[in-house]
Amino acid sequence: MSIYQNYKSTFTSKNVSQFNDLLNQIEFEKLGLSEYNLNYIQEMKPTFFYYIQLFDFTVQDFVANNDYKDKWIIDFGGGHGFLSLYLKFLGFKVIYCDFNENAVQTARKVAQTIGFGPEYYVKGSSKEIIDLIREENLNVEYLISTDTIEHVYDLDEMLKNFIQINPKIKMIFTTASNFDNKIKSKKLQKAMIKDEIEDFIPKRKTYISNNFKSLKEDEINFLAEKSRGLRYVELDDFVNYYQENNKIKPVDVDQFNCCEPDFGAWTERILPLDYYKKLGEKYGLKLAVDNSFYCIIDKSGMKRLVVKYLNMFVLKNPGLGIKLAPTIILKYN
Template sequence: MNKNELISASKSLLARLQKVDYDRLPISDYNKQYIRKIYPALAYYMEIYADCLYRGISSSNLSPENITLVDYGGGSGFLSMLAKEIGIGQVIYVDLNPLSVETIKVLKHEVGTGPDIILPGSSDALADWCQARQIQPQLLIATDLIEHVYNLSAFFTDLCRINNEMELIFTTGSTPYNPFVKRKLHRFMKDCESGVAVSPGYYARREQYLRESFPELTEEQLKVWASCTRGVIYDDIKRAVETNHLPFPEDKYNTCDPETGNWAERILPIQRYRISLAPCNYHLSVKKGFYNTHRTNPLQSLLCQLINGLIRISGKAGLFLAPFITLHCKNNK
């Protein structure tokens, strides 16, 4: 498939999506708010989805109709819809949030296109489902997801269990290169810890858990354990205290919800992804993202076009300008 065909399909789907009155649909307030948030930049998101699909199809050397695609952490399902629009043979939508799963069912009926299979759950549920049916997808795409995965090694192990030759494409705004993005996300992480971004904050929740679970700890010990278990879920905190194994955070800022393990836009060095992928014999390449040129302000659009051009021609240095990165993981055959 050539890129012009994909862009044309993307524009056609975008026009249909923009005609939908999402507020009147029988979907959750959570998903209505999410769609309302991304709606002004929907053309930009469609461009990102198209770029991911083009990379995956081109690299696979397969015709779209012969590809089984996993839209992992699919959210409102717009990537799944675009995949079906361009003729992907089978699309499997997966999301852990039951509200999102119900939303894609409604949107599929409303728009007239969508995934063939809709699955609730995470990577282990997907792996079990595929193995039980002997389905081996050739491509998995996940946008704005990898930075939230609690245990990368377990995640990649599940994906390799599905098909150890499946190509994996992840986009993430948690780039370790762009200093402006890093500064913004570090501030957000600190706010998650302190309680400014979420209430109660993650530190307070860990401290409360430790206080209730281990009443024998002194106030000083509570503070030490609450600080050192930043980025650790309750079950792992319990194991650490019981074995008296005090963990030390790898990074000054990264933190996660101690109940769910959902990382707060975790920023990792690329080498960390490579280490996690190594047991699956995967090669990781990093691609530069681009800025949104679909803006109401023409000057802003022009500025973004100029910066995108600079990103394209500046080689690896462009990574320090790019607002996001794409991680393309392919088996070392």
């Protein structure tokens, strides 16, 4: 079945329809969720069906012959937990993982309300997942991650850890940071510039000022600007290098990608496909890439018609379609 046929099948899928009904029955405002997570879910609610379509489309593109029953899968960067719930609904055994405590609590509360959920909840990242899997002696065959890979600080470390889980693990990552979609890239780059100027530079400036008292104000400003892409844990070496050599140590980051300095979460980091390909090859993994699709259910009239044909073009023409695709699917095998 082609990926366009996969997409078409999501509209008539009983799984998608039934799970959509389950989610829409939940009164999220009564679950005691954090304000951020509640607002996020309420904004999603009118287009729940679209997100479940994406889940179903991605899984179809991932697991042959719908062989879900009792197969262990990791939902990496699980957020509100809807993907984990859908995976469980399909028959997987699920390990949910997210770094954010509020996200983990949201996922637990939604699962309790809906009546089923992941076998395990992990607060942390790839290292904590390895610890759990080794402790429980689990045979994990699959990993899926939506809208997370663009925020992970060290992708090399992440893949290295995941290969330790199972050298033959099948991994799939979706990301809206599509390097080849130049229109989308420019919008994301504007968001990066805003975050860097308004948030990240001031944070690095405060850290340098507090920890290097001998520096002058203009030096602090200079170092804060030139250390884009570094976390607090790397700033000491960066500043020490400057003090010892009277020059800046180069930082391997392009002119837009930037991250918050606490844990290193990138702002929608945009990387070319060749980067992902070479990273996979380092660990013996082959990369395949598919395009994803735009939401059509909230469109009407001419807009709906335009999106319908846009999705058809994007999915049927992978080479040219990637230049317009809203999301790409990275498959490591």
